[in-house]
Amino acid sequence: ETGVTQTPRHLVMGMTNKKSLKCEQHLGHNAMYWYKQSAKKPLELMFVYSLEERVENNSVPSRFSPECPNSSHLFLHLHTLQPEDSALYLCASSQWLVRGQFFGPGTRLTVL
Amino acid sequence: ELKVEQNPLFLSMQEGKNYTIYCNYSTTSDRLYWYRQDPGKSLESLFVLLSNGAVKQEGRLMASLDTKARLSTLHITAAVHDLSATYFCAVPYSGGGADGLTFGKGTHLIIQP
Numbered sequence: 001e002t003g004v005t006q007t008p009r010h011l012v013m014g015m016t017n018k019k020s021l022k023c024e025q026h027l028g029h030n031a032m033y034w035y036k037q038s039a040k041k042p043l044e045l046m047f048v049y050s051l052e053e054r055v056e057n058n059s060v061p062s063r064f065s066p067e068c069p070n071s072s073h074l075f076l077h078l079h080t081l082q083p084e085d086s087a088l089y090l091c092a093s094s095q096w097l098v099r100g101q102f103f104g105p106g107t108r109l110t111v112l
Numbered sequence: 113e114l115k116v117e118q119n120p121l122f123l124s125m126q127e128g129k130n131y132t133i134y135c136n137y138s139t140t141s142d143r144l145y146w147y148r149q150d151p152g153k154s155l156e157s158l159f160v161l162l163s164n165g166a167v168k169q170e171g172r173l174m175a176s177l178d179t180k181a182r183l184s185t186l187h188i189t190a191a192v193h194d195l196s197a198t199y200f201c202a203v204p205y206s207g208g209g210a211d212g213l214t215f216g217k218g219t220h221l222i223i224q225p
Binding site for chain 2: 058101
């Protein structure tokens with residue numbers, strides 16, 4: 001695997017379900033990010049991890065819970081989501097921002 | 113609060129024509145990034161602009177950064193159909209290390225034969 005990978009690519013869940021999104025970067029980067037892209041809003045930053053420490057929580061509701069167990073892996077745990085949380089969730093990584101952020105393919109989430 | 117504005121948001125043009133997409137941002141930053149997104153796909157990094165006056169070119173695309181004017185441009189020369197996509201500019205929050213990016217709304221570009 002190369003670059004940034006995300007699983008699953010598609011996810012449909014009910015409002016009472018609990019699920020997790022996984023992101024893995026194979027670039028040796030030291031920072032990882034979660035973004036949300038929905039039809040109605042521009043790309044929004046959700047969380048930033050630098051050297052496995054969370055450095056940014058962009059006022060994200062607590063029903064989204066990130067986890068960064070090491071510098072290569074990032075998770076987004078989901079529980080009791082709302083239909084308006086349906087969106088494309090993108091993971092990115094960077095060696096800080098010298099060369100920009102590299103994005104994964106995204107997880108298309110639908111909440112019923 | 114950092115705001116990033118792109119214009120136009122939608123652009124339909126013919127092959128062979130030239131055009132420019134503009135990106136303005138509201139707070140001081142000496143870095144700016146351009147990304148491309150094809151329908152149903154993720155974001156592809158196009159340009160990383162790291163200083164005032166930076167100019168980068170790749171094929172028919174050229175990007176520049178004027179940090180004093182807080183303005184970046186993405187110029188398309190002799191457009192071809194393959195350049196049809198949505199283009200985003202993005203600015204880091206605070207200019208530090210692991211900063212999140214604030215994105216513009218994107219410019220949806222359609223190039224017609």
